[in-house]
Amino acid sequence: MDRIDFRLKLLVIGLSVFFGVVFLRILYLQTNASAIALKETIGQAFEYRTLEINSERGNIYDRQGYLLAGNSVSYTVSLKLQASNSHGEFIANYLAPILNMDHDVIKKSAEIKFDEKKAVEMPLTNFATKEQIEKIDQVKSFLSQREVSKIESKSKAMEDLDSVVYYPNIHRYYPNKDLASNVIGFFPFLNPSAGASYGIEQEYDDILSGHSIEHLFSLDPNIPDTIPDMPKGASIVLTIDRKVQSIVEESIKEAVVNNKAKSGTIIISNPKTGEIMAMATYPRIDPNEYWKSSEVFTKDNRFNPAVMQPYEVGSVFKVITLAAGIDAGVIKPETIFNDTGTYNIMGVSIYNWDRGAWGPQTMIGCMQHSLNTCLSWISEQIGVERFYKYLDAFGLNQPTGIELAHEEYYPISKPGDKYWTPINLPTNSFGQGIMSTPIQMITAVNALANGGKMMKPHIVKAIYFDDHTEITQPEVIGQPISAETAKTVTEMLATSLEVEASDSLMEYTRIAGKTGTGEIAKEGVGYVLSVTNASFVGWGPVDDPQFVTYVWLQEPLVNIWGSEVSAPLFSEVMTKVYPYLHLPTDRQLACIYTEKCPSKDSDEYYYW
Amino acid sequence: MKTIQSAYRLAPWRKQVQNILNVIIVLVFIASVTMIYLYSSAQMTKMKLEIQKLHEERSNLTRMIADYLTREGQITSFDEMEKRSQQAGYIPIDMNDEETYTYLPIAGFREDNYSGLDNVPRNLSIPVSIVKPEYTESLQRWLKEHVSIKKRGE
Known part of the structure; x- marks a missing residue:
């Protein structure tokens, strides 16, 4: 026991x-x-599946709410090679007419030898429409329900479209094609990881693209899970009006083609708010075919020259020198300059555009005849230091900060800089040896049209986030000149324009402006007159300016003069778009606010 | 002669019955727990499949909304509208003839910075109800969190 x-x-x-x-x-x-x-590790591999979830890209609208960039559904149609091998002919017979593809291409794709490691699936197209997919489904359903005879069952019973699969994709779509494409930029939907390029698409890529997360989904049915809520990317409303934009684009295209110019740019802005109403350039591309951008644009012909291409603006720059001279008090409209045809500095002679001598001229006369000698003298009167201070104050030595990607600027060479010599002062005064972009110029001229106050240019009116809206408020970025100077210069340039470039004048609305024909410096040759930049800047109505318009034709071959190509283009464009900017002419205002409506031939409507 | 008698608190057959009943009770308990577990698992799986299906529907709806918005954009695109207006017999007005359009003064009217924004469609997001934490966290984690909250509260 x-x-x-x-x-x-x-x-x-x-x-x-x-x-x-x-x-x-x-x-x-x-x-x-x-x-x-x-x-x-085992859990990660066998119990969870990682999925990348992207939210839908935000839309872009014009100021009236018309869609400029949206998202569309398309389908990727693929062939599962394991099932398609040896049925190429059969598959191609059905798919070619539906997908509008070449029969042989489909057949060849279907016969690519299946290899578990190398070739499993062959995509045929990424952009099949919903209608095409419905047709494929109909055919599939028809084939699955057909009655197969005994003889057929031995040889062809396996022939069907089960190897054809499709997946939905959301891709970027631009319904207005090339309208404002220079402003919008593009999103490369065939290669989304490359990110957006140019314009609003690139500048606001972060907020347009919304969120992208990698989520770990449990394969265990006991662990309930939901797809996280992924709000759509923010939508952006632009200040441009598509009707105005379209008219301006049509005109610039015509001008570029007719004058055989390299490119053309027109910007219309509201000087009181800094809003850009239209920014048209030519050439442009349809962003739905964004891959063509590398064929169309070069280093000398950028995607959006309005903000990306500084150039020597020529005599248009005289507006800035004149304003600086008046504001500094060194000249008055009635100041007399005796033009002898040359202005000498350090042994170098500066001539007028026509090499002529115009004798005694008031400052208005200097602008009427666009005298380089006179402007050189004005810059000397202003003084070196003060002259460049004015240029800084006009924002010409910095980017404007407009909400478009790749904005460029050319730093101004100043006393003390390596390449600055005393000759720079007079040449800079009439727009030579100094480079600006059209957006910089229009921003500076906005100060003249807005009582001396310079507004920050903006092209984004509002941004709609998922939970709030941000509306861009007008922002004063400086006051380079006094209100009195702005008024005086505007009046002077309205008077001088009537003689200088009568082709630029608008019917029934008095405007101020200045033409410019900037010679282009060629390597080893220097400035040559046969190749120019023809520009024009104009604003109005003179009494209370509501718009500033900048026109630039790059290297027009048919006619090189700004007064003969850019000035009439300004008049043509502004006459067309005026009603769409909701601006009454001076005559219409006079008819509204005075008892007697001025006759059409009268000049009195200018002074309502 | 001394007689030895066995004395039992329970009759042996009673004890056997008791043991059998105990085993049956344990089996019934295990079966009940298993049944509840299987039922809840089945419910959970069903729910998860439902969620996946709804998610698929939601993705489809999102795609459709985006597509319809863009189709609307396409139909109302500048070129299309111009084409349709021409087909309808409209002709462009002569901008040089200022008699074709006129302005009327409206006392006190001032265009503000917000004009035109009402026409822009707002972002449409389909609301998603998030699974409540009590459906996803274990009892152990729940206790741990609530105890730590209480401790922090003290």
Whole structure:
């Protein structure tokens, strides 16, 4: 009996030790770091699936709410090679007419040899429409329901379209094609990871694209999970009006083609708010075919020259020098300058555009005849330091900060800089040796049209986030000149324009402006007159300016003069768009606010 | 002669019945727990499939909304509108003839910075109800969190 007891005790102890060891081992496995890591690795591989979730890209609208950039659904149609091999002819017969694709291309794709490691699936198109997919479904359903004869069942029973699969995609779409494409930029929907390029698309890529997350989905049915709410990217409303934009684009295209120019740019802005009403350039591309951008644009002909291409603006720049001279008090409208035809500095002679001598001229006369000698003299009167301070104050030595990607500027060479010489002062005064973009120029001229106050140019009117809306408020970025100077210069340039470039004048609305024909410096030759930049800046109505318009034709070959190509283009464009800017002419205002409506031939409507 | 008698608190057959009943109770308990577990698992799986299906529907709806908005944009695109207006017999007005349009003064009217913005469609987001934490966290984690909250509260 004692012996049995002993054996029983031994068994109990043995079992206890065994279970104790098992328990400790379990404890060890539960707490050991590498064991936990292994468990997690296995869990990641077999218990979870990682999915990348992207929210829909935000839309872009014009100021009236018309869609300029949106998202469209298309389908990727692919062939599962394992099932399509040896059925190429059959598949191609059905798919070619539906997808409008070449029969042989489909057949060849279907016969690419299946290889589990290399070739499993062959995409045929990324842009099949919903209608095409519905047709494929109809054919699939028809084939699955057909009655197969016994003979057929031996040879062709396996022939169907089960190898054809499709997946929906959302891709960027621009319904207005090339309208404002220079402003919008593009999103490369065939290669989304490359990110957006140019314009609003690139500048606001972060907020347009919304969110992108990688979510770990449990494959365990006991762990409920939902797809996180992914709000759509923000939508952006632009200040441009598509009707105005369209008219301006049509005109600039015609001007570029007719004058055989390299490119053309027109900007219309509201000087009181800094809003850009239209920014048209030519050439442009349809962003739905964005891959053509590399064929169309070069280093000398940028995607959006309005903000990306500084150039020597020529005599248009005289507006800035004149304003600086008046504001500094060194000249008055009636100040007389005696033009001898040359202005000498450090042994270098500066001539007028026609090499002529115009004799005694008032400052208005200087602008009427666009005298380089006179402007050189004005800059000397202003003084070197003060002249460049004015240029800084007009924002010409910095980017404007407009909400478009790749805005460029050309730093102004100043006294003390390596390449600055005293000749720079007079040449800079009439727009040579100094480079500006059209957006910089229009921003500076806005100050003349807005009582001396310079507004920040903006092309984004509002941004609609998921939970709030941001509306761009007009922002004063400086006052380079006094209100009195602005008024005086505007009046002077309205008077001078009537003589200088009567082709630029508008019927029934008095405007101020200045033409410019900037010679282009060629390497090893210097400035040549046969190749120019023809520009024009105009604003009005003179009494209370509501618009500033900048026109630039790059290297027009048919006619090189700003007064003969850009000035009439300004008049043509502004006459067309005026009603769409909701601006009454001076005559219409006079008819509204005075008892007697001026006759059409009268000049009195200018002074209502 | 001394007689030895066995005395039992319970009759052996009663004890056997009791043991059998105990085993049955344990089995019933295990079966009940298993049944509840299987039922809840099935419900959970059903729910998860439902969520996946709804998510698929939601994705489809999102795609459709985007597509319809863009189709509307396409139909109302500048070129299309111009084409349709020409087909309808409209002709462009002569901008040089200022008699064709006129302005009327409206006392006190001033165009503000917000004009035109009402025409822009707002972002449409389909609301998603998030699974409540009590459906996803374990009892252990719930206890841990609530105890730590209470401790922090003290």
